[in-house]
Structures are given as structure tokens and as C-alpha cells.
Amino acid sequence: MRLALGVNGAPVTAEVEPRTSLADFLRESRLLTGTHLGCEHGVCGACTVLLDGEPVRSCIAYAVDCEGRDVRSIEGLDDDPVAAALRAAFTAEHALQCGYCTPGMLVTARDIVLRLPDADDARVRLELAGNLCRCTGYVGIVRAIRRVLEARSETTQPARAALPVGHFAAMTASATPAAPVMPQIPGPGERLTQRLRLNLPREVVWRAVQDPALVAGCVPGARILSQEGSKIRGEILASLGPIRARFSGEAVVTYDAAAHAGSLTGEGRDGATGTRLSGEATFRVTEEGPAASAIELSIAYALRGALAQFGRGPIVQVFARELAETTGRNLEARLRGETVTMPPERLTLGALMLRAFWRRLRALFVQRKD
Numbered sequence: 001m002r003l004a005l006g007v008n009g010a011p012v013t014a015e016v017e018p019r020t021s022l023a024d025f026l027r028e029s030r031l032l033t034g035t036h037l038g039c040e041h042g043v044c045g046a047c048t049v050l051l052d053g054e055p056v057r058s059c060i061a062y063a064v065d066c067e068g069r070d071v072r073s074i075e076g077l078d079d080d081p082v083a084a085a086l087r088a089a090f091t092a093e094h095a096l097q098c099g100y101c102t103p104g105m106l107v108t109a110r111d112i113v114l115r116l117p118d119a120d121d122a123r124v125r126l127e128l129a130g131n132l133c134r135c136t137g138y139v140g141i142v143r144a145i146r147r148v149l150e151a152r153s154e155t156t157q158p159a160r161a162a163l164p165v166g167h168f169a170a171m172t173a174s175a176t177p178a179a180p181v182m183p184q185i186p187g188p189g190e191r192l193t194q195r196l197r198l199n200l201p202r203e204v205v206w207r208a209v210q211d212p213a214l215v216a217g218c219v220p221g222a223r224i225l226s227q228e229g230s231k232i233r234g235e236i237l238a239s240l241g242p243i244r245a246r247f248s249g250e251a252v253v254t255y256d257a258a259a260h261a262g263s264l265t266g267e268g269r270d271g272a273t274g275t276r277l278s279g280e281a282t283f284r285v286t287e288e289g290p291a292a293s294a295i296e297l298s299i300a301y302a303l304r305g306a307l308a309q310f311g312r313g314p315i316v317q318v319f320a321r322e323l324a325e326t327t328g329r330n331l332e333a334r335l336r337g338e339t340v341t342m343p344p345e346r347l348t349l350g351a352l353m354l355r356a357f358w359r360r361l362r363a364l365f366v367q368r369k370d
Contacts, residue, residue: 005066010030014064023047023058026073031276031304034074036104038132039118048104049073055111082110089144097135109145119149170328194297194321196197197327200335202293203354206260206285206342208335209295212253218330219323230254235268245270247277260285275305297324 004013007030023040026032026049033235035058038044044059044126049058050072076085084110089095096102104323105128109133112119112127123143133141198205212232216222221237226249230293235248249268256262267278279301 001064003064003067005068006070010035018064019060019062021059022049022051022056022061022063022066022071023066026058026071028274031274032075033074033304036100036103042211043130043132044104044106046101047073047103047124048107048131050076050107055108064159074106077106077110080110082113082148086113086144088145090141093140093147095140101133101135102132105141106131107161109148111143112145113148113152117149117153119145121146171344171357191298191300193299194324196295196297196324196331197288197292197293198294198332198335200332201291202260202285202287204335205293205295208331209262209283209285210255214334215327215331218327218334220326232266245273245275247275249277258278270305275303278302294300295328295368 001016002013002084003016003025004011005028006012012030016026016029020042023035023037026035029038032256036057037045037050038046040047040059043056045057045061047057048055050070051061052055052068052070053072057274083106090106096105106133108128111270112124116123116127120288121142125138125144128141130137193300212227212234213224216224219236223235223237225233226235230252232251232253233249234251235246236245238245247268247270249266251264251266253264253272254262261282261284263282265280267276269276279299281299283297283298283299286296288294
């Protein structure tokens with residue numbers, strides 16, 4: 001069946017089986033894996049989301065029954081001030097341990113704060129009866145919710161706050177066509193920076209970074225499929241042992257000639273695993289002297305799906321450093337007109353990890369010698 005609804009403020013259309021639960025739709029179709037599945041009987045509350053602003057158990061709600069309605073998962077509460085206050089209070093009061101119940105717990109806690117501004121400990125515990133936690137004993141959770149309630153009462157907050165985006169019908173009522181949805185910029189924990197020094201003048205490097213095909217040709221596994229103005233279609237092939245991935249997608253690149261800077265925002269998907277990769281990179285070419293320059297990169301990324309475990313900070317830092325240095329060497333050699341060994345058709349993450357290991361081993365030997 002064809003389904004049209006709002007998900008975290010954006011209109012969404014999809015083809016779904018009538019038997020698909022809202023939880024499975026969010027997790028499998030939208031890759032919003034913050035909605036957790038526990039009992040799948042509507043008992044544990046781990047799957048709680050907001051439907052038209054009200055908490056519901058998404059594991060026992062059919063996706064097709066949400067036609068024309070607003071659904072907001074935990075990812076859609078990133079900028080919600082009440083949810084932000086609750087996250088801070090949960091941290092301060094040690095209100096989570098394993099964290100599995102926490103997304104659903106936060107959705108319910110937000111409803112308590114907005115609906116029951118005068119709730120005492122007993123009422124908070126009663127309201128939490130549908131959200132089971134096997135770790136904390138609820139003491140920290142109750143304290144966290146009461147902390148937010150008391151803070152709001154001191155600042156005379158309104159009893160009910162509107163979500164940042166209204167009902168799906170309101171979103172689709174406007175005759176003005178919606179602008180293309182850009183990838184969501186990930187949070188601070190999913191960022192990295194790199195700096196590539198090249199023994200070439202800044203203007204030479206700046207002209208080069210404005211040629212996406214040239215840059216992609218220096219990156220192992222990357223390939224530009226087409227370019228139309230600022231819109232680029234491409235793919236990157238990667239492997240780690242027996243795991244093979246082909247991320248195909250689109251990106252938009254912009255340049256600021258006066259600042260020798262630019263940005264690239266895009267997203268791609270691996271068809272085999274359904275893993276989605278989205279991100280934004282900003283870059284700047286700085287002058288290091290008359291015959292030297294540096295490319296400063298700041299990258300925000302989000303990896304969701306079956307391969308998301310490879311998106312963790314320490315792993316990505318290793319890959320990013322080795323990949324950036326390889327790309328920098330290839331780019332400098334090409335701009336100097338030197339013979340360049342063509343980068344491999346597939347980015348082999350295992351080889352990068354091995355190279356990083358030997359680099360670290362050599363550094364340890366040097367430290368011991370000193």
C-alpha cells in the first residue's frame with residue numbers, strides 16, 4: 001500500500017506491506033534506529049514515539065494507520081527544548097545504564113513534563129509504568145523528570161509546548177513546493193578534522209579542488225558518475241574482509257573563491273545492506289608559504305544501518321587519517337605531472353588499518369629509542 005505521512009517534520013511517501021508495524025517502518029525504511037524494539041507486544045515501552053504529539057507504542061501500531069499523520073521519533077526531538085533539558089537531567093541524575101529503554105523513556109518523560117507540570121514522585125512513577133527499565137531501579141529517572149518539572153515551574157513555562165513542525169496536513173497544504181531536503185547534519189560526536197599539507201602553491205591547489213573528478217580520481221574506491229552544475233552523482237566501493245559495500249548517492253558542492261573555501265553536502269546508500277551514509281564536509285585551502293599550502297577539512301557524518309558499527313569515532317579516525325594522506329599524496333603527484341599509480345578500484349579498509357598499525361608501531365619504537 002502507498003503511505004504518505006510526516007516523519008520528524010518531513011513529508012514521506014513509501015510503499016509498505018499492510019502488516020508492517022510503525023516501528024519496523026521507522027527502523028527498516030527510514031533507518032531511524034533510535035526507536036528500539038523490545039517485547040513487540042506494547043508492554044515494555046522501548047518503541048514509544050509521538051503520533052500527532054501523543055506517545056504511542058510503535059510496535060503495535062500499523063504504519064498504514066498513520067496515513068496523513070505526524071510521527072516523531074527520538075531523532076526528531078534533537079532540537080526540542082524539553083527533550084534537551086531531559087537529556088541533560090538524565091545525564092546529571094545517572095538515569096540510564098545500558099540505554100536500551102532510554103529513547104522511549106525520554107519520549108514518555110517529555111509527555112509527563114508537558115502534560116503534568118505539577119506531578120509529584122508518585123504520579124511520575126505511575127506515568128512511567130508503561131516504560132520498563134531493567135537497570136536503574138527508576139530512582140534516577142524519577143529524579144531527572146522532577147528536576148525538569150521544577151526548573152520549568154520556576155521559569156513559568158507553558159504547560160504544553162508545540163513541536164517545531166505542525167501536522168502533516170499543514171505541511172502539505174501550502175502551494176509552494178518544498179525545497180529539497182538536505183542531509184541532516186550529525187551531532188558533535190560524529191565529526192572529524194583533517195589537515196593535508198601539499199608542497200604546491202595555494203592557487204594551484206585551489207583550482208584542483210574545484211575539479212571533483214580530479215579529486216575523486218585520487219581517492220581509492222571513489223568515482224564520479226555525472227556532474228550537472230553543483231550537483232554531483234558518484235559512488236565509492238569499500239571492503240573490510242568479506243564485507244563489500246557500494247555507496248551510490250548525490251552531493252551538492254559550493255565554492256567561495258574569496259575565502260578559498262567550500263562545502264559539500266550529500267548522502268548515499270549501499271543497496272546490499274541498506275546502510276545510509278550522509279554528511280557535510282567544509283574545506284579551506286590555506287597558504288603555508290610561497291610554494292606550499294594546506295587543505296583543512298572538517299567533516300560531519302552519520303552512518304545508519306547494518307554497517308553503522310564502522311562509523312564509531314576511533315575506527316573512523318584511523319581510516320580518515322590514512323585515507324586523507326593517501327589522497328593528498330596522489331593529488332600532489334598528479335598536480336606535479338608525476339607518474340601516479342592508479343588508486344585501487346575498491347577502498348580496502350583492512351589495508352588502511354594495517355598501515356595505521358605499523359605507523360603506530362614505528363612511533364612506539366622511536367619513542368623508546370629517544
